[in-house]
Amino acid sequence: MNCLFDFVGIRGYHVSPESGQFINQLPGVSLKSIQSVANSEQVTFVAVWADVQERAWARLSADFKIAMRTKYCLNQHTDTDQLICDDKFLFLNAWMNLLGAELMYELLYSERINKFTTVDRVRAEELRNLFTGMYENALEALMPAIEWKEYDSNLQRTFMRVERIP
Numbered sequence: 026m027n028c029l030f031d032f033v034g035i036r037g038y039h040v041s042p043e044s045g046q047f048i049n050q051l052p053g054v055s056l057k058s059i060q061s062v063a064n065s066e067q068v069t070f071v072a073v074w075a076d077v078q079e080r081a082w083a084r085l086s087a088d089f090k091i092a093m094r095t096k097y098c099l100n101q102h103t104d105t106d107q108l109i110c111d112d113k114f115l116f117l118n119a120w121m122n123l124l125g126a127e128l129m130y131e132l133l134y135s136e137r138i139n140k141f142t143t144v145d146r147v148r149a150e151e152l153r154n155l156f157t158g159m160y161e162n163a164l165e166a167l168m169p170a171i172e173w174k175e176y177d178s179n180l181q182r183t184f185m186r187v188e189r190i191p
Contacts, residue, residue, distance in 0.1 A: 027082040028110035029120055035059065035074060044117055051125045053152045062135035064158045065086055077127045085109065085116070085123055085164075104187075108171065115170055119163035129153035153157065 036041030036049045049055050050077040060070040066074050099105070109116055123180045132149045 027078065028106075029082060029085075029113060029116070030075075032080050032113055033117075033121055033124060035070070036182060038070070038074075041085070044114070046117065046121060048121070048124050048128065051121065051156070054125060054128060058132065062132050064136055073131060077124060077131055080126045080130075081120070081123045084127075085120065088164060090165065096171070102163065112170075115167055119160050119167060122160035122163055125156035126153050126160055129156060 031039065031042060032044050035038075036057055037046035039047070048059075056070065060075050063069055063073045065089075067076065075089045086106050086109070089100075089109060093099060093103075093105050094109075097103075113120075129149045130153045133153065135147060162172055
């Protein structure tokens, strides 16, 4: 389930994504840069965008489940993806930056990166690191907002004992 698929759009392709946000609002991201990395299997920027979103969803889903397990006692049947889908706008900042990071990853490892692509390898690496850091910070920052869902989801809070090492 990828309820965030096309939640963020590409300006110049999507008219009005649900979030009202476009990936090419991020620094260093343009429709041309997305098109420039399409390989022979992807052919166009539409397939590149689909691949980027699928990888980003897999990562967000896994990272969020891990973050929830540090906070709650989750049984095997707890659907953390549904928590994301129930409150998509809460995850918007993290999602945008994760998409940016995955797009830079796509650009870095594209067979088509050369002097004619709109972002060079060094700049793509810098942007990937920037977007990854912003994603991780945004995911961490939204975790306290999940607490209000405790009662709805019957999640038992875990308390971690931390001992200080001298």
